[in-house]
Every structure is written in C-alpha cells, then in structure tokens.
Amino acid sequence: MKVVLQRVKSAEVQVDDVSVGQIAQGYLLLVGIQDADTVAEIDYLVRKIVNLRVFEDSSRKMNLNIKDVSGAILSVSQFTLYAQTKKGNRPNFMHAGKPEYAKEMYNLFNDKLREAGLLVECGIFGADMQVNLINDGPVTIIFDTDSNY
Structure with missing residues (x-):
C-alpha cells in the first residue's frame, strides 16, 4: 500500500461540483492499493497514521498526533500512486489493485481509522474527484509498505 499524508488546515473533495467530504484540521490521505496488500499492512498503516x-x-515542535489536536481525516482513493513511468510518456497502472479488491481494502482501511477513534470523511472510490486543500507547513509524509524507509 501507498499512502501520501498531507497535514492540512482544511480539505474538501468534490464530485460533479458537489462536496462529498470535507474536514478542518487534520490529514488528507491519498491511498493506493495493490492486489498483494493485506490486512496486516492496513493495521500497520493505521497504527502509524494515528500515532x-x-x-x-506549545514549543512549536512536531510532538502531537492527530488525536491530540482533535483532527480529522479526508481519505481519497488514488490508483495513480502506482503509476509506472520509466518507459514512454504515458503512465502504466498495471501495478494498481483491481478495482473490486482495492475498493474492499480501501473501505477496510477507512473503517479501521474510524475504529481507532478518528473522524474520517472519504471521496467516492473510482469517481473523478476534485480535491481542494490548504496544506499546513507544508508537511507531507509518504508511507509505502513495500519500502524499507
């Protein structure tokens, strides 16, 4: 799994000019899933994101987690995180999960974030979405369960 986390002052996702999810302070999560991803990877990412x-x-040090600031999450599915761009100019998405499996895992990921006590708003899986955000910092963290860092 890949998750791009952005600390935001606010974020909103729209489909056909209608707001389907919005948050104030918290995280915008862009979530990519592969067919090989497991529940153990979801559990790992939820634990990392929550903590x-x-x-x-008060000393202006990054020392608080999302619960400490009563933050929320806007989660947006994004298969393009698995774009392969080494050859040619058109991205190849063959490493992205098949839609049925990816949707199931995406929903489970969001449910587990909620079970951890967070408010989670979502985009619509597979829809053409427009995301608006006010990036805070900016702070952007990339989680990749296939990576060693």
Missing part, C-alpha cells in the same frame, strides 16, 4: 506526531506543541 504520527507532526502537529506542533
């Missing part, structure tokens, strides 16, 4: 300390404390 990630990237919000500033």
Whole structure:
C-alpha cells in the first residue's frame, strides 16, 4: 500500500461540483492499493497514521498526533500512486489493485481509522474527484509498505 499524508488546515473533495467530504484540521490521505496488500499492512498503516506526531506543541515542535489536536481525516482513493513511468510518456497502472479488491481494502482501511477513534470523511472510490486543500507547513509524509524507509 501507498499512502501520501498531507497535514492540512482544511480539505474538501468534490464530485460533479458537489462536496462529498470535507474536514478542518487534520490529514488528507491519498491511498493506493495493490492486489498483494493485506490486512496486516492496513493495521500497520493505521497504527502509524494515528500515532504520527507532526502537529506542533506549545514549543512549536512536531510532538502531537492527530488525536491530540482533535483532527480529522479526508481519505481519497488514488490508483495513480502506482503509476509506472520509466518507459514512454504515458503512465502504466498495471501495478494498481483491481478495482473490486482495492475498493474492499480501501473501505477496510477507512473503517479501521474510524475504529481507532478518528473522524474520517472519504471521496467516492473510482469517481473523478476534485480535491481542494490548504496544506499546513507544508508537511507531507509518504508511507509505502513495500519500502524499507
């Protein structure tokens, strides 16, 4: 799985000019899933995201997690995180998960974030979405369960 996390002051996702999800302070998560991804990877990412300390404390140090600041999550599915661009100019998405499996895992990921006590708003899986955000920092963290960093 790949998740691009952006700390935001606010974020909103629209489909056909209609808001389908919006948050104030928190995280915008762009979520990519492969067919080989497992529930164990979801559990790992949920634990990392819930406990990630990237919000500033009173000393202006990144020392607080999303729960400490009563933040929320806007989760947006994004198969393009698995674009292969080495050859040619047109991205290849063959490493992205098949839609049925990816949707199931995406929904499970969001459910587990909710079970961890977070407010989670979502885009619509597979829809053409427009995402608006006010990036805070900017702070952007990339999680890749296939990576060693």
